[in-house]
Amino acid sequence: MEVKTGWCVSQALSWAHYDGEPYWIAFSRESGAVHLLNEAAYTLWTYIAAHPSSRIDQMLDALVGQQPESEESSSNVLEALRAMDRAGFIHPVWE
């Protein structure tokens, strides 16, 4: 049986960004913690929040748009997912 893994957001976050800077700052209203994340993480989180149970291939499309999928883009997505999973911002779901 094929198990498809999707992702959902775990909690509401407030995001901040300053013009010209590569980072996004996420504030967890649940824990009160503040995290410094990259733009890929922000894009993924907002995508997952809008599309619960998103799969990685869907996120790749969202993140890299029409560009051909590459090893680097996949790795960026996975790294951003890991960072947000560790921070408790998202969690996997199994269909």
Added chain:
Amino acid sequence: MSRQDPPFDELAGSGLQLGIGPFLVHVRSELAAVREHLSRVYSDFPRTANTGGHFEIAITGSPGLRRWARRQARLYVDGTQPFLPLPERLAGAFFDWGLNWAIGQNAHHWLALHAAVVERNGRALVMPAPPGSGKSTLCAALAFSGWRFFSDEFALVHPDTRVIRPLPRPISLKNRSIEIIHSRHPDVVMTEENVDVEQQVFVHVRPPSDSQQRANEGAHARWIMLPRYQAGSPTIFAPLSKSECLIAVTDQCFNFNFLGDRGFQCLVELVRSADCFSLTYSDLDDALARLALMADR
């Protein structure tokens, strides 16, 4: 102060109400060390014989055998005892340490940052930093060199308007900083040197009278500077990204969790509206001159 100011002897009776920045603090103590401390470094502060206030602080001697041997002081804030007793010789400083605790725990009308703040030309310089960074030394030097002193401990930021409210209180100096400030400003009034429980020599310095008289005049943050004293270092001003600055500021915030998203948004905008940089220094004169140049531009 007017002639009607009640004498500090009232501390041993019904107590005194001190106006300290935006707070009314009612304090009572029969201990001579507390009377000496307050009369020396709080003499410019408005005081009345009224009771009540935002905080009720009492410092008492210990009962039993401790009344005769190794005398101790006990601190009560609003009836609770947040700290273990200290040797009685620290009773005066205990008032300030207890007030720090009370403000950090309760002042949720404002966003409370662990930061020194001074103002010049209507613009505030905010210096968030952990203990040991040289923040208080730099703050004291600025406060007696043409900057208006707000606080060496707290930046009280209104969460909606982001106006910083002065909280001018005695400046705490330790070890070498005492001599540095005393040699530059021999007229400043300090408490006698004392040794805290970590064996650090410390004093409290009476804040400049001007800061006390203008304690109701707030200012917006124009600069956020992370100071660090480093022996032998040249004076280095290094730009800081706003993202990094925001993380540093949240690290030094006592209560933005308490205010939730409103607190976070306040910090985001506080940082957005300020120039952010770090200062590494060893030459105090050079650092002061450059900061004055920056503020007077």
